[in-house]
Amino acid sequence: MLHLRFLRLSAVAGLALLTILSLAASVRAAEVQKVLSPGGIEAWLIEDHGNPILAIEFAFSGGAALDPVGKEGLANMVSGLLDEGAGSYDSTAFRTALENNSISLSYSATKDTFSGSLRTLTRNREKAVELLRLSLTEPRFDAEPLERIKAQILTGIARREKDPDALAGRTLWQLLYPDHAYGRETSGTVDSIAAIDSEDLRAFVAERLNLKRLKIGVVGDITASELASLLDEAFGALPAAGDTTLVADVAPANLGETVVIDAPIPQSIVAFAQPGLKRDDPDYYVAYVVNHILGGGGFTSRLFAEVREKRGLAYSVYSYLLPLDHTALVYGGVATAGERVGDSLNLIRAEWERLAEEGPTAEELEAAKTYLTGSFPLRFSNSGRIAGMLLGMQIENLGIDYLERRNDYIDAVTLEDARRVARKLFDVKNLTVVVVGQPQNVVPTRAAPEEPPAGQPADTEGKTQG
Amino acid sequence: MRRFTLPLLFLPVLLALSVPAFARIFDPESFTLDNGLQVVVVNNARAPIVTHMLWYKVGAADEPVGKSGVAHFLEHLMFKGTDKLAPGEFSRIVAANGGSENAFTSWDYTGYYQTVAKDRLEIMMRHEADRMANLKLVDAIVLPERDVVLEERRSRTDNEPGGRLSEMARASLFLHHPYGTPIIGWPQEVSALTTQDAIDFYRQWYAPNNAVLVISGDVTAQEVKPLAESTYGLVPRRDVPDRVRPSEPPQTAPRRVSLESEQVRQPSLSIEYLAPSYNRSTDEFAQADPYALEILSELLGGASSSRLYQRLVVDQGLAAGAGSWYDASDYDLSSFGLYISPRPGVDVEIAEEALRAEIATLLEGGVTPQEVSDAKQRLTAAAIFARDDLSTAPRAIGQALVTGQTLDDIESWPERIEAVTPEQVEAAARAILKDNSSVTRLLLPKPTS
Numbered sequence: 001m002l003h004l005r006f007l008r009l010s011a012v013a014g015l016a017l018l019t020i021l022s023l024a025a026s027v028r029a030a031e032v033q034k035v036l037s038p039g040g041i042e043a044w045l046i047e048d049h050g051n052p053i054l055a056i057e058f059a060f061s062g063g064a065a066l067d068p069v070g071k072e073g074l075a076n077m078v079s080g081l082l083d084e085g086a087g088s089y090d091s092t093a094f095r096t097a098l099e100n101n102s103i104s105l106s107y108s109a110t111k112d113t114f115s116g117s118l119r120t121l122t123r124n125r126e127k128a129v130e131l132l133r134l135s136l137t138e139p140r141f142d143a144e145p146l147e148r149i150k151a152q153i154l155t156g157i158a159r160r161e162k163d164p165d166a167l168a169g170r171t172l173w174q175l176l177y178p179d180h181a182y183g184r185e186t187s188g189t190v191d192s193i194a195a196i197d198s199e200d201l202r203a204f205v206a207e208r209l210n211l212k213r214l215k216i217g218v219v220g221d222i223t224a225s226e227l228a229s230l231l232d233e234a235f236g237a238l239p240a241a242g243d244t245t246l247v248a249d250v251a252p253a254n255l256g257e258t259v260v261i262d263a264p265i266p267q268s269i270v271a272f273a274q275p276g277l278k279r280d281d282p283d284y285y286v287a288y289v290v291n292h293i294l295g296g297g298g299f300t301s302r303l304f305a306e307v308r309e310k311r312g313l314a315y316s317v318y319s320y321l322l323p324l325d326h327t328a329l330v331y332g333g334v335a336t337a338g339e340r341v342g343d344s345l346n347l348i349r350a351e352w353e354r355l356a357e358e359g360p361t362a363e364e365l366e367a368a369k370t371y372l373t374g375s376f377p378l379r380f381s382n383s384g385r386i387a388g389m390l391l392g393m394q395i396e397n398l399g400i401d402y403l404e405r406r407n408d409y410i411d412a413v414t415l416e417d418a419r420r421v422a423r424k425l426f427d428v429k430n431l432t433v434v435v436v437g438q439p440q441n442v443v444p445t446r447a448a449p450e451e452p453p454a455g456q457p458a459d460t461e462g463k464t465q466g
Numbered sequence: 467m468r469r470f471t472l473p474l475l476f477l478p479v480l481l482a483l484s485v486p487a488f489a490r491i492f493d494p495e496s497f498t499l500d501n502g503l504q505v506v507v508v509n510n511a512r513a514p515i516v517t518h519m520l521w522y523k524v525g526a527a528d529e530p531v532g533k534s535g536v537a538h539f540l541e542h543l544m545f546k547g548t549d550k551l552a553p554g555e556f557s558r559i560v561a562a563n564g565g566s567e568n569a570f571t572s573w574d575y576t577g578y579y580q581t582v583a584k585d586r587l588e589i590m591m592r593h594e595a596d597r598m599a600n601l602k603l604v605d606a607i608v609l610p611e612r613d614v615v616l617e618e619r620r621s622r623t624d625n626e627p628g629g630r631l632s633e634m635a636r637a638s639l640f641l642h643h644p645y646g647t648p649i650i651g652w653p654q655e656v657s658a659l660t661t662q663d664a665i666d667f668y669r670q671w672y673a674p675n676n677a678v679l680v681i682s683g684d685v686t687a688q689e690v691k692p693l694a695e696s697t698y699g700l701v702p703r704r705d706v707p708d709r710v711r712p713s714e715p716p717q718t719a720p721r722r723v724s725l726e727s728e729q730v731r732q733p734s735l736s737i738e739y740l741a742p743s744y745n746r747s748t749d750e751f752a753q754a755d756p757y758a759l760e761i762l763s764e765l766l767g768g769a770s771s772s773r774l775y776q777r778l779v780v781d782q783g784l785a786a787g788a789g790s791w792y793d794a795s796d797y798d799l800s801s802f803g804l805y806i807s808p809r810p811g812v813d814v815e816i817a818e819e820a821l822r823a824e825i826a827t828l829l830e831g832g833v834t835p836q837e838v839s840d841a842k843q844r845l846t847a848a849a850i851f852a853r854d855d856l857s858t859a860p861r862a863i864g865q866a867l868v869t870g871q872t873l874d875d876i877e878s879w880p881e882r883i884e885a886v887t888p889e890q891v892e893a894a895a896r897a898i899l900k901d902n903s904s905v906t907r908l909l910l911p912k913p914t915s
Binding site: 048050051052053091092095096099100102119121144147148151152154155158159161162163164263264265266267269297298299300305308309310311312313314315316335336337367370371372373374375376377378380381382383 | 511512513514515545553554557558560561562563564565566567581582583609610611612613614615616617618620621624625728729730731732769770771776779780783786787807809810840843844847848850851853854855856857
């Protein structure tokens, strides 16, 4: 058993992570090509013939936040069923065709996207493309897999019901977004799962899986012209457009509130957040560098030094920027024995304030920049990750030359910028805190929101995609 | 949605990557320094970076009685400075060089690694060699870190019903061998660990002749060798004790460990059997070839087209998930496990009966040649994907070498898998699937009064 000394808890999974990705100009074969198929489908490609492997990462804009009220969990359920039977293949035949050809195909839904991931050996590429096409355009939603995947989702919901980490996260999102789809669980509730039928699933596929919403990143053993025809084979049968509903922008609510949920556990789980900066904010990179100094990964942040290193209060303490399509947070967490929660939170608040008031030092800024620019090629660890970066660059409109420019954005951050943005962004009064456990010296300011939250209509304002 | 992650409830021993290492594919070069340090270099020029991973042949199973957790505690303390460096200084150097780093402890090994741009490799080697010999520990630094470890224990075990159950089940599976002791240690012993305990363990085991260095990335052995000689080469060899551990006695009764918790909303169950590893077997396991067990695990639970998922989840509709696990790269005996998570509304007793029926069917009816060849195909193809990820080679090679395997063993893996016959898979199943050497683990919701 690998027993890591430092565990970085991941938050809302998915493309949020891609927003911090970038690429060093020094990376070999990192020439990004824009490939346009005869049918007009675009993908970004890095050719790499080092291994006989192809990785495709693709995403349709719009995710679980568009789930209809009362049918929360729809996007997630579709993601579990597209690879469970399509075309002439029933579920078992489809899974067997994938596995016996060593093809990995999976789908997932986040709040903002519905994404797919394909890995295949070159020798099985044709079969992989066939299965990919069928899964997107002719999914079967047969009764057996539908029942089975529902059971798996319900098992997951039950497992998270009392899990302190899940409970803390869920409660914090409900507090921050009480009247918005972001406050609801991506996987839905027991009632909403029961309410979803195969008609809902088919409607989702018909309306949401279309070329207008699609972005594609590809890495591996394929040439641009081979990819051009592959794109039409895999995605060409998708409709050109569909439903154009958008999620409304939203600012987090209940700022500065503290909620305690009693649970008989020796270690309390703390999740906290305050408003953040969107990915396209001109100060995003400055905030990214500043947060790295406060609570970023590794063993060198201020929170790590104060809470863990000097006082041994916690094993894990961190903060990170969490920009979504329609809101943004600075999100963090700590876990510590009940009697030490008050001390830990006081320290975290003190660091929050100190950063806002004084900003980072010149040395800290330099060290953060050196780390963030120098660690950049480390992201190139496998084909799938790189394909994910190409996808993220398209989703976030970063430009095809972003990989060469990313480190310049980091290097351009001045001490003056860092101080200005630290003062503007970090506000301890806006820190919303949820504690699950039996913490000492923590004063709750309000009760926990009711679970599950009352189904509020997704506030869409009838916007359409231009 | 990921289907085959073992439920966290079982805190799988699976976190160790049982990725087959393909020397044929990784093509490692190896040399040994005069002081006994084995160095392995795997060239991978995908990006101008290197992973530098030092493995010590010592882990939690080598701790003195009464000092459980000291191997892992020392792993934490290795970041606390040397005669040359202040506490945390090495981490700051790694970060300043754009590197990522971490460390890990298991029962058989302790490892430290950094990933950096290739031109920073020498700096990493210099400091890693420095802390191999010159660690400096004082109470003021050590004691807060002991609190950190206790918080880590709370996160992994005390707060997690699955973690507590896992600890009890493992202690029941290994009656006498120290594999029954948790890596992180029993809490009353961890709380009492001292600076001197850590220093004693360090002095006893941390030596170049008791370590393996694996470097993978954009370098060659020719480039690495002079760097290794001028850094690690300066650390003197030291006598290290043999790894003598108590052996498991014959086990003569099945055990059943169950835990009820308010935090649990969905029951789950697993059955774990003692099994041989690549490195260790017994007379009882003479017919259980570890390569055959790897195939057995794959055909039972490696994929959704595998037997357990097809029959228990798809055909009978009893389970939300079902599968198996086996990792042959332990220094001493390993274990083979099967698990089932019943669907909501299905009694855990019914699920257990169905799982046991599958075991009986396997023992009576054996396996089909098709199942075996499908499993082989999936296992060997996985190796090509393993090569695609930069982190795979150092982990797979390091783990193999510190648990008694050789580079040749690693290199021969695909052939050995290919050579396994259906009869060998059946014989292996018969040899290990014995109630008397098993522990059944149940995680149950607490009935609300």
